[in-house]
Amino acid sequence: MTRQLTTQNATITTATIQVQALTIGKKQVTLAVFRQLEDANIINPLDAGLAGEPWGRVNYHPDKCADEREHLHVVWEKDGELRRATVYEPSVASHRHLRAGLYIEALIADGLRHSHCGAEAGAPDRLQVVRSRTGGNVGFARFMHHNVLFHGPVRTEFTTAFYDNSARSTQHEDLWHRLRHVAGPEVTSESIAEQLPALGYTTSWRRLKEAPQLFIAV
Incomplete structure (x- = not known):
């Protein structure tokens, strides 16, 4: 049986929001360091799957591309090295195949x-x-x-x-x-x-879109 919400049984709690920062050792990664990451395509050109493990999204546009077609900037790992990638939304992807x-x-x-x-x-x-x-x-x-x-x-x-x-x-x-x-x-x-590989690209985009946002220092 569903209990009725009353002032006696209702309570207000404070939710905890987790903020994930990208760090090197104990220091938060800066914009300058982020720009130095190799820019490499995380979308595999053959099957449009992911070419490595995504760490998360960064809400920073190093190439002043914030007003371009919808896209994400992603930090990802390949062969033990971190890289960054720009990934475009499927309807504007222009995926070369x-x-x-x-x-x-x-x-x-x-x-x-x-x-x-x-x-x-x-x-x-x-x-x-x-x-x-x-x-x-x-x-x-x-x-x-x-x-x-x-x-x-x-x-x-x-x-x-x-x-x-x-x-x-x-x-x-x-x-x-x-x-x-x-x-x-x-x-x-x-x-x-x-x-x-339309399904492959759509699946990769959805996975990257749902990746955690990573914060970097100004």
């Missing part, structure tokens, strides 16, 4: 063109396909997949086809031949999409 580029190449080989974007059912959300600005052999694509923004290299023959509105079956066949030479003989756009 080789399969991201291959996925867009597969869609282009399937017939996706710039003129179809927004109307073509197979076009990913927020798709950008950019040709090489230096005249090289590789451009890039950026797009949203399962609420994670991905980024990947796209070869020139595919970016050229993307902006070519003519649909020629021989062109599709040639593009698929080039793609399967790299990605495998049985690959499809669906099978490549399944290999994009």
